[in-house]
Amino acid sequence: MSNTSWAIDIDRDDITQARLVSDPATPLVAGQVRVHVDSYAMTANNITYAVFGKPAGLFGNDLGYWDFFAEPGEPGRLPVWGFAIVTESAAEGVSVGDRFYGYYPMASDAVLTVGKAGPGGFTDITPRRTTLPPIYNQYQRIEALADYRAADHEYWPVFRPLFLTGWLIADQFDDEGDYGVQQILIASASSKTAIGLGFALKQRADRPETIGLTSAANVDALAAQGIYDRVISYDQIMTLNASTPAALVDMAGNGAVTRVVHSHFGSQLLASIIVGKSHWDAQADVEGLPGPERQGFFAPGRSQKRISDWGGAVFGQKIAEAWLAFMDIAPRLASVDKRSGGDAALAAYREMLSGQADPRTGIVVVP
Numbered sequence: 469m470s471n472t473s474w475a476i477d478i479d480r481d482d483i484t485q486a487r488l489v490s491d492p493a494t495p496l497v498a499g500q501v502r503v504h505v506d507s508y509a510m511t512a513n514n515i516t517y518a519v520f521g522k523p524a525g526l527f528g529n530d531l532g533y534w535d536f537f538a539e540p541g542e543p544g545r546l547p548v549w550g551f552a553i554v555t556e557s558a559a560e561g562v563s564v565g566d567r568f569y570g571y572y573p574m575a576s577d578a579v580l581t582v583g584k585a586g587p588g589g590f591t592d593i594t595p596r597r598t599t600l601p602p603i604y605n606q607y608q609r610i611e612a613l614a615d616y617r618a619a620d621h622e623y624w625p626v627f628r629p630l631f632l633t634g635w636l637i638a639d640q641f642d643d644e645g646d647y648g649v650q651q652i653l654i655a656s657a658s659s660k661t662a663i664g665l666g667f668a669l670k671q672r673a674d675r676p677e678t679i680g681l682t683s684a685a686n687v688d689a690l691a692a693q694g695i696y697d698r699v700i701s702y703d704q705i706m707t708l709n710a711s712t713p714a715a716l717v718d719m720a721g722n723g724a725v726t727r728v729v730h731s732h733f734g735s736q737l738l739a740s741i742i743v744g745k746s747h748w749d750a751q752a753d754v755e756g757l758p759g760p761e762r763q764g765f766f767a768p769g770r771s772q773k774r775i776s777d778w779g780g781a782v783f784g785q786k787i788a789e790a791w792l793a794f795m796d797i798a799p800r801l802a803s804v805d806k807r808s809g810g811d812a813a814l815a816a817y818r819e820m821l822s823g824q825a826d827p828r829t830g831i832v833v834v835p
Contacts, residue, residue, distance in 0.1 A: 472490050473491045473493060474489065474490055474491055474575065475489055475491040475574065475576070476489070476545070476546065476817060477489050477543035478543060479543060483544075483821065484821065486814060487814070488814045491576070491577065496557075496579065498558055498559075499558065499581050499583075499593075500558050500579050500582070501554050501559050501582055502557075502579050503552035503554050503568070503572070503577065503578050503580060504553055504576065504835070505551075505577065505578065506552055506553055507550050507832050508549060508572060508835075509831060509833075510548065510813075510816040510819075510820050510825075510832075511630060511820065511830070512719075513629065513633075513660075513661065514546055514548055514820065515820055517546060518544070520532055527601065533546075535597075535600070536571065536596075537573035537575075546574040546817070547571050548571075548572055549571060549572075549624075549628065550569070550570075550572055550625040551567060551568070551569050551610070551621075552572055553565065553566070553567045554566045554568075555577070559581075559590075561582065561590065562582050567609070568590075568607040568609060570606060570607035570608060571605070574813060574817065576810065577835075580592045580594070580607065587612055588608060588609060589606060589612060590606075590607050591605050592606075592607065601768035601769070602772070603767075603772075614788050617792075623795060623798045623802075625832060626660065626802065626831075627794070627795075627798055628791070630664055631660070631664035631794055632664070632767065632771075632787065633661050633665075633767040634660075634662065634663065634665035634668055635664055635665075636767050636774070637743065637770075639774065641675075641715070646715070647739040648713060648738055649713040649715040650676050650714070651678075651679055651708075651714045651715075652669065652676045652714070652716075653705075653714055653717070654666060654679065654717045655716065655718045655720065655722065655726075656719035656722070657680030657690060657699060658686045658828075660802070662680065662717075663693075663695050666678055666696045667797075668790060670695065671790070676715070679696060679698045679699070680698070681699075681702055681705065682699060682702070683701060684701040687700065702728070705728050706732055708732065708733075710732050712736065713736050713737075714729075714736060714737050714738070715738055716729045716730075716739070717741045718741065718743065726757070730757040730759040731758060735758070735759065736759075738760060739763070740759060740761070740762045740763065741763055741765050742762050742763070771783070801828075802827075802828055805831050807831065807833050807834070808835075809835070810835070812833060813835065819831075
């Protein structure tokens with residue numbers, strides 16, 4: 469299928485059922501552009517998108533992640549972050565050859581509807597997308613990205629959306645006075661979102677201790693990265709001082725780990741934040757948990773709050789400064805594993821879904 473456009477269809481009710489399909493081009497209508505996806509990343513974050521593909525209340529309406537790139541009743545098309553080049557345009561302000569960073573379907577090509585095109589990029593105004601969070605609908609010209617460096621190109625799809633989420637979580641802790649805690653436990657600490665959180669927290673002089681929680685096999689390698697103050701294995705949680713006020717940030721939605729932490733700290737656990745659900749098949753096991761009620765973290769909502777607080781320019785400047793500092797160390801945190809074509813894309817999805825992907829690599833698919 470290498471010589472034709474392809475896409476990966478996923479069963480909306482069973483995310484393990486995915487297949488590679490041909491995706492013939494259809495004529496554009498006025499206002500649309502066709503793009504060829506240059507590259508995108510496959511991360512645990514994408515599995516969270518699949519888990520919440522069907523409506524789950526995240527967007528304040530009856531839409532889910534499947535609704536970005538597929539009409540109701542059609543198989544799901546998984547959203548991914550990456551770069552694309554315009555191959556055909558019927559829209560003013562966007563030309564063939566223009567390159568954009570943004571949100572695309574797991575496919576070789578995509579059709580987008582251009583609104584508000586300008587020097588910085590455009591907003592997709594496909595009807596089903598207009599009620600979704602704006603951050604997902606913005607396509608940024610590479611030349612207009614103030615913090616884009618060619619040397620970092622392959623790390624953008626791997627780290628950018630995950631780092632932004634981690635940075636926003638750290639900002640929420642700062643904004644909330646760290647919830648009054650002295651230690652922040654970060655589960656699935658080898659995940660790229662967790663690393664972004666740990667890095668952002670480390671930039672603060674006055675902050676709680678950060679403790680990365682990971683599997684025993686990952687402890688030494690993760691500790692050597694110097695992102696967290698301490699790294700321990702899940703079976704060492706009970707050795708932590710339960711009288712020291714703590715917060716839990718759960719990156720993967722593993723109910724067993726959540727229960728151990730809540731049970732160990734009880735009333736001294738002052739905040740419990742769940743970010744992702746990459747452990748999609750893990751038993752939730754959250755009924756009757758001692759300690760605080762778990763709260764979900766939704767990055768687009770936090771972004772909108774800070775844009776409202778600071779203005780878009782200041783928000784962008786803060787992100788750019790943090791991102792460039794992180795990019796200076798990113799190559800030592802993860803290597804890039806490039807894979808080409810539709811078959812490789814499907815295999816990458818299945819690998820990530822199985823939980824077997826190496827967290828020390830970033831899978832980049834080149835359609």
